Amino acid sequence: MSKFVERPRYVCALGGAVGTLKVLPRTIPILHAATGCGGNVALALNQAAGYLGSGYCAGQALSSTNASEREIVFGGEDRLTEQIANTIKLIDGDLYFVITGCMVEMIGDDIKNSIKKFDGGDVPVIGAETGGFHGNYYKGYEIVLKTLFRDFVEQKTVKDRKLVNLWGVVPIQDVFWKGNMALIKDLLTKLGYRVNTFFGDGETLDNLRHSAAATLNIVVSDTFGVEAAQVFQEVHGVPYISVPFPIGDHGSESFLRRVGSALGIANAFVDKVIEREQGYYYSYFERLGDVYSDLDLQRYAVVVGDSNYTQALARFLADDLGWLPELVVITDFLTDEQQDTVRRNFAGYESGIEPELVFDTDASNIGKYIAGHWGQSNGQRYFEGFNPGFILGSAIERDIAEKLGVPQLTVTYPISNRVVLDRGYAGYAGALRLTEDILSTLVGSR
Amino acid sequence: MDYIREKTPPVRENRLGACMAFGGSCCELSAQSKKGCLYNNNRTFSQSQGCQLTLSLAILNTIRDSVIVVHSPIGCGASLVAQAGIAKGFQKLRDPNAFGLRWINTNLDELDVVNGGEEKLRSAILYADREYRPSAIIVMNSCVPSLIGDDIDAVIEDLQKQVTAKIVPVHCEGFKTKIQATAYDAVYHGILRHLVGVEKYEDPDPVIPDELEELKEKYRISRTVNVLNVSSMSRMDEQELVKLLQSLDLNVRILPCYAHPDDFADSYEAALNVSICATHDDYFSEHMKTKYGVPFILETIPIGIANTNKWLLDIARVFRIEERAQKLIASEVGALEAVLTPYREFLTGKTALLGGGEIRILTTAELLHSLGIQILGLRGFHFDRYGEALLDQLLEDVPASERAIINIGTGQPFEQANLLARLKPDVFVGHPGGNGWANKQGIPVFPLFGQTYNYMGYLGVFEVARRLTRILKNTSYSRNIVKHARLPYRKDWYDQDPFSYIDQGVADQGMAL
Structure with a gap:
């Protein structure tokens, strides 16, 4: 049984459906919901998402x-x-997608009765039940993808061996989704593949419509979009792999190797791609040598957010940047099984760091975990503590950071204190942006 | 007015016959409103709007030392997610020790929909009390628990015995009304029932009464006014109004936004309730009069010279200090007029369309008119008798305004887009949320309100004139994006009657645009 959530950092399934559809090219969401549901989620899908x-x-x-x-x-x-x-x-679109709120589902309205009246019309009309009580944003994302794969993606008998589909980077809930999709797409392009992300720059609904021609579906998450991949496989026969979201050298190398192996790419070729990326990455990374050492910029870190980001951020901090991300708080709704899968991504760090991993949805508890991990100062003369510390989390963590007097960078949802356009943190190039942002937070307060 | 014995307040469709769909001229609206048949109007195509729960949060998320419990599935109250990291700054302007937003969502899921959600509510309230030790716990009831029959009042009554915080239920289920402003009644209903009144604070130890102190206290109360602020005003707006009232030797207590829950207990100890906005305050003011005999004024909002003058004189009349107020007005207006000249020169002949709350747009229209701007049209979120009075005033004050277009609807940017394409004003003065659409049509925007800018009182007139001039000095941003952005409406929409999707029954007389 679920419990209440103190300061939740996601909206409901309906919000997830609106969010996902709002950024799918020329798709028009139609809400069948109580007065207010649409307005209610609007701010969360705009101002809390880097002013999207x-x-x-x-x-x-x-x-x-x-x-x-x-x-x-x-x-x-x-x-x-x-x-x-x-x-x-009235509205000019290529796909009309009906989604529902709690109330109309509870009174037993069947949207299919309305939708079927538009069968055979000039434009496709599909729909799904997305009432808020089904779950949070991720649930809405999952339901929308499943419905698109079942009801919109066309059957393909001829496969394109050089085409893959990619999802699991959840639009809006990952505030840097657009940049991240472009960065991961770029990595896969370097492996010699064309990539549909459905939401990315330069893509249209046709990328989605014809996506069943792909040879593999790559879900860049262990949790989000996996059920949708199962549906895709069932309906269109395209297999999938689920790989953790990559940030930085260590994360990206493992990502490229797993994708390479699933696609049957020769190891030597994957090695060459990785080597080239590393050359570029470290040519910048090494420039930090002076400031990193002169100012001693190594920090203890707390990472707070969803299961996609936290594992990528912690791995980057520990294995690339050489920090001590000793505490990670994952705020998703996850089943025990999902928790076990997610837990595996926090082991086997090259640096030997083993973060303490907590699953908790409540924001107030983060301060307690910090105190629990590093101890609480009682004014004693010799005290280890969370110092020098750094918090990577959401705008909600500004409060605890201020209370503890440690710097903080907002990278997980909600993000209301930064404007985000095409910035992304994925892969090698994205990790350089993240490094700039983290270290700028430190030198910016000099 | 006396609804506070009921657990829930009536909705505004019933209480005020409020209208949420109309299109026509100002003159027509005034006439139709007097016939009292507007509340039946509807739309056959509609765009999303907020509900009363969303708008209730505008007040509730400012209340200090309290925790909000949203009893609902996980998405209700989503605006809090957007404000979580930034609300603290605004709270700190009123209280340096403010700690930002604290809220809990009861996260009703598929099981709860079947089994009921009272247990989750109970655990959330107990957690809120234990974790934060707040002065108040505000429980917001939403659609789902209302439909499944959760009795939140019973849960609260039971828990109040074991919890030190005052628990305040707010019944703001979204599906019950299309008039978002019913939110204000829902919030004030909770405040009136649970925070206001002599029994709401501890009796001090009985001591021998000091007659002189009692007299002084009585005098103080006889010079105290409650200024009922709105969350759309800034700290600077408050300061300007307080300054004006203080120069009439009045004590000012500001409620309800950014107040501490305890501030309401003795709020009836005042000589007058001064509303900033009738849409916001009529429910509270009327009840304070019925129950505690506190008179009120709520005819207008102090925006623009004419309405600020009127607002001050209405207050002064109650205290029989009209002459003093006249002197204050003369000196303020004299100083202001002297500095407005260059802005008037720049703004004269420009045209505007306004959109937002009925009270705010009608008074802002008068302010813009006084700066030389021609009002082409108005879009109000809803319309009721308070708007009617101000509209009639505007028709009297502003020549040619009877021909101006007026469109009633909460949001509904498709109608706005059609109007903007036809009217092509030099500036759109709009409520946040609808402004980006105007920008995409290449029309510069002046926000109707803002929490960091001054709009009210005499200083507000200067500030609006100055900022409007600044905004129109370089409109490159909107001119650039219009070339590359497009709105989602089909091209033929712009050739159609903007009010084609309003089912306004008897009011439908077509439009001559």
């Missing part, structure tokens, strides 16, 4: 039935049919 903006047709423009007492009492299917028809008439 309203998108093509979300924010206040999001089509919504705004169901109220009348629909809740008498049923809202007619209102939904009217809303779909008028949305198509």
Whole structure:
């Protein structure tokens, strides 16, 4: 049984569905939900996500039935049919996707009855039940992907051996999704493949429509998008691998090797790609030698966030930057099985660092774990403590960082104190951006 | 008005016959409103808006030393996620020891929908009390528990016996109303029932009464006004209004935003409730009058010279110090007029469309008109009798305004896009959330309000004139993006009647644009 969440850092499944659809090219989400659901999630999908903006047709423009007492009492299917028809008439899109809120599901509205009235029309209309009580943002992402793979992606009998699909980088909930997709795509391009990310720059809905031609689906996560990959495999026969999100040399090397092996690429070729990337990466990384040593920029670190980011950040801090990320707090809703899978990514560090790993959704507990790990000062003369410390987390961690007097960089959702456009932290080039941001936080307060 | 014996307040559709869909001229709206048939209007296509829970948070997330418990699935109250890292700064302007937002979501899931969510609510309240030891725990009820029949009042009544914090239920289920502003009634309802009143604070030890002290206290109360602030105003706005009232020798208590829960207990010990905005405060003011006999004023908002003058004179009349107020007004207006000249020269002849809350846009329109700007149209979130009074005032004050377009709807940027394409104003003055769309049409934007800028009182007039001039000095940003961005509407939408999707029954008379 689930419990309450103190300061949650995600919205509901409906929010995840809106977020995912809002950034899918020329896709028009249509909300069948109580008055307010759309407006409620709008700020979280904009201001809490590095000021992403309203998108093509979300924010206040999001089509919504705004169901109220009348629909809740008498049923809202007619209102939904009217809303779909008028949305198509008014809004210019290539795919119309109906999603639902809690209330209309609870009263038993069946969106299929409305959707089937548009079968055979000029534009595709599909839909899914995404009521908030089904789960958080990630659940909405998963439901939307599954529905797209089942109801929108076309069957392909001829496969393209040089084409792969990539997901698991969750738009908006990963605030740097756009940059990260481009960076990972770039790495895979260097392995000789073309990549569909569905959401990335230069892609259209056709990339998604024809994605069943791919030879492999790469889920850059152990948790998000895995169920959708199973659906894809079931419906279209494309196998998948699930690999951790990579940041920095150690993470990216392991990523490239696992992908290389799944695709049957010769080791020698993968070695060459890695070597070239490392050459570029360390040519910059080594420039830090002076400042890193002169100012002693090594830090103890706490990493707070989702299961994708935390493992990548901790690995980068420990094995690339040589820091001591001794405490990691993962704030997702995860099953015991998922927790075990995630836990494996925090072992076997080359640096020998073994972070203390905690699964906890409640923000207030982070301070307690810090005190538990490093001890609490009682004013004694000799005290080890979380010092010099650094917190990599979300805007919610600004409070604890301020309280403890340690610097903090906001890299996990919610991010309301930074503007994010195409910046990404994935791979080799992304890790250099992250290094700039982390160390700038330190030298910026000199 | 006396609803506070009920557990939940009525919705504004019923209480005020508020309207959320209209399109026509100002003159038509005024006439239709008087017939009282606008509340039935609806849309056959609608875009998303906030609910009363979302808007309730605008006040509740400012209350100091409290914890908010949102009893709902995990997404309700999502705006808190966006404000989590930044709200502290605004709180600190009022209280240096503020600690930022503290909230809990009860995370109702599929099982709870079947089995009920009262246990989760109970555990969240107990956690809030134990973890933070707050003065108040504010429990917000949402759609799902309301539909499954959770009795949050019973849970609260039971827990109040074991919890030191005052527990305040706020019934703000989104599906119950399309008029978001019902939120204010929901919040004030909770405050009136659970925080206001002599029984809400501890009795001091009985001592021998000191008659002189009692007299002094009585005098102090007779000169105390409650200024009811709104979360859309800035600290600078508050300071300006306090300064004006203090120069009339009045004591000012500011409620409800950024107040401490204990500040409400003796809030009835005041000579007058001064509303900044009728949309915000009529429920509270009326009840304070019914229950405690505190008179109130809420006719206007102190935006623009005319309305600030009126606001001050309304207050002064209650204290019979109109002459003093006249002198204050004369000196303030004299100084202000002298500095406005260069801005008026720059702004005269420019055109504007405004969008936002009814009270705010109608008064801001008067302010812009006084600076030489021509008002092409207005878009109000909703419309009720308080808007009607101000609209009639505007029709009187501003020549030619009867022909200006007025469109009622919460958000609904598709209607805004159509209007902007037709009217092509020099500036759009809009409520946050709808401004980006105007920018994408190449129209420069002046935000209708902002928590870091001054809009109210005499200083507000100068500040608005100055900032509007600044914004129009370089409009490159909007001119650049219009070339590369496009709105989602089909091209033929812009040739259609902007109010085609409003089902306004008797009010439908078409538009001559």
